[in-house]
Amino acid sequence: xxxxxxxxxxxxxxxxxxxxxxxxxxxxxxxxxxxxxxxxxxxxxxxxxxxxxxxxxxxxxxxxxxxxxxxxxxxxxxxxxxxxxxxxxxxxxxxxxxxxxxxxxxxxxxxxxxxxxxxxxxxxxxxxxxxxxxxxxxxxxxxxxxxxxxxxxxxxxxxxxxxxxxxxxxxxxxxxxxxxxxxxxxxxxxxxxxxxxxxxxxxxxxxxxxxxxxxxxxxxxxxxxxxxxxxxxxxxxxxxxxxxxxxxxxxxxxxxxxxxxxxxxxxxxxxxxxxxxxxxxxxxxxxxxxxxxxxxxxxxxxxxxxxxxxxxxxxxxxxxxxxxxxxxxxxxxxxxxxxxxxxxxxxxxxxxxxxxxxxxxxxxxxxxxxxxxxxxxxxxxxxxxxxxxxxxxxxxxxxxxxxxxxxxxxxxxxxxx
Amino acid sequence: xxxxxxxxxxxxxxxxxxxxxxxxxxxxxxxxxxxxxxxxxxxxxxxxxxxxxxxxxxxxxxxxxxxxxxxxxxxxxxxxxxxxxxxxxxxxxxxxxxxxxxxxxxxxxxxxxxxxxxxxxxxxxxx
Numbered sequence: 001x002x003x004x005x006x007x008x009x010x011x012x013x014x015x016x017x018x019x020x021x022x023x024x025x026x027x028x029x030x031x032x033x034x035x036x037x038x039x040x041x042x043x044x045x046x047x048x049x050x051x052x053x054x055x056x057x058x059x060x061x062x063x064x065x066x067x068x069x070x071x072x073x074x075x076x077x078x079x080x081x082x083x084x085x086x087x088x089x090x091x092x093x094x095x096x097x098x099x100x101x102x103x104x105x106x107x108x109x110x111x112x113x114x115x116x117x118x119x120x121x122x123x124x125x126x127x128x129x130x131x132x133x134x135x136x137x138x139x140x141x142x143x144x145x146x147x148x149x150x151x152x153x154x155x156x157x158x159x160x161x162x163x164x165x166x167x168x169x170x171x172x173x174x175x176x177x178x179x180x181x182x183x184x185x186x187x188x189x190x191x192x193x194x195x196x197x198x199x200x201x202x203x204x205x206x207x208x209x210x211x212x213x214x215x216x217x218x219x220x221x222x223x224x225x226x227x228x229x230x231x232x233x234x235x236x237x238x239x240x241x242x243x244x245x246x247x248x249x250x251x252x253x254x255x256x257x258x259x260x261x262x263x264x265x266x267x268x269x270x271x272x273x274x275x276x277x278x279x280x281x282x283x284x285x286x287x288x289x290x291x292x293x294x295x296x297x298x299x300x301x302x303x304x305x306x307x308x309x310x311x312x313x314x315x316x317x318x319x320x321x322x323x324x325x326x327x328x329x330x331x332x333x334x335x336x337x338x339x340x341x342x343x344x345x346x347x348x349x350x351x352x353x354x355x356x357x358x359x360x361x362x363x364x365x366x367x368x369x370x371x372x373x374x375x376x377x378x379x380x381x382x383x384x385x386x387x388x389x390x391x392x393x394x395x396x397x398x399x400x401x402x403x404x405x406x407x408x409x410x411x412x413x414x415x416x417x
Numbered sequence: 418x419x420x421x422x423x424x425x426x427x428x429x430x431x432x433x434x435x436x437x438x439x440x441x442x443x444x445x446x447x448x449x450x451x452x453x454x455x456x457x458x459x460x461x462x463x464x465x466x467x468x469x470x471x472x473x474x475x476x477x478x479x480x481x482x483x484x485x486x487x488x489x490x491x492x493x494x495x496x497x498x499x500x501x502x503x504x505x506x507x508x509x510x511x512x513x514x515x516x517x518x519x520x521x522x523x524x525x526x527x528x529x530x531x532x533x534x535x536x537x538x539x540x541x542x543x544x
Binding site: 267274398 | 428429430431433434437438441504525526527528529530
């Protein structure tokens, strides 16, 4: 089946997600699939060579990796909270799952299992959408993070069929799927014996606090489909009532706090270019590049503060260690409070560039070229880390195009001789 | 009045950023690295007449003031609103911009919101 441009967008009541997945898988497509509902609820599925590489569901009740880890009984709420608290101090640092691996709460294999499960469960839930639109944008798109092993569409399709079949009779009682919000009915039918087994009691006791099927499942550390099966009879028998709460577009709580959508990257890039144009010599250019790193970290601190969070003092240092760019040749950047010590760096540059007079042109030129490469690497890594906190792949791509245009201009100077 | 904005700036970074910011805010945008290329594209019918022109002053080949004069001399561009972009912040530059018919003057470095607001004060975005 050859793919037709007209099949790349359309209405979900013409083609269901299972059919779209098969079409994209069969044609080994690479790109992003957008699913949109009238209430602005959007989901994004990333494809690489026809396999599902990652998936993002943009609403406040979306399935998080923390939910999956708890539902698979791989981590407790306290462990997730501890890892999240650590993550909140450094948006440029590790992901929640990676932190949990570092904390030895889970193994790397368990993290992969949880990430694959998250993708599969999101996709099977999205397949329930019968209204809305789909649009596939071919090409390389940046996934927000490195995901698990790509998920084969055949496996996803089989799971969708199984899930849809099982969900069909339950849909009447849980109309918003796993996001269905519930409350206790304090005036239950008189005919009900009101005797429950332990599992059911466990669920009932959490309804008031956690409300949605998904959050209840996370709280009791059981897979959400199992919990949904137990909840359906409670709704059917009138013990629980479905609340008519609409799902809000956006990000789930933890992701929303870490989001850097409001970081004004474009204005920062414009200001960097203007400063760069005023540089008169290689020394000023190197100092400007180091200053750009500081400026980016300063703006990040401000954006974070506006989100009510405090950036860890070691965020930049950790980034440099991870990227293996803690210095230039023998020189180590002096970093304090996420700022490179510009005075110290300037002195080092002056000494190295003055080699122009003493040790010959190549020494100074080599230093300049290497220092430029290192500083551009740091800037690029910082931008990439910020970009990974932006949910729209199109915006991420636009951001990257803008900074690459700027860095290409800086790199043009990387040929002093 | 439509909502097509033309950006003429020799910086690829500025062009990408301004174009993207305008599109994110519901405006159409095209951009060119210099005025001659832009005018050629307009004369050859490759792009429609813009409703607003964001024009850098320090352009290669022919500077922004001269491009503005060319625009103002052609009847076809009579309704095109011109806003100058410049790294220079002197009164003299601003006055020169006025004299060639510019309705606004934005100094670099600018916040992207500043550019979008300036465009929005003349054009309406598509929803």
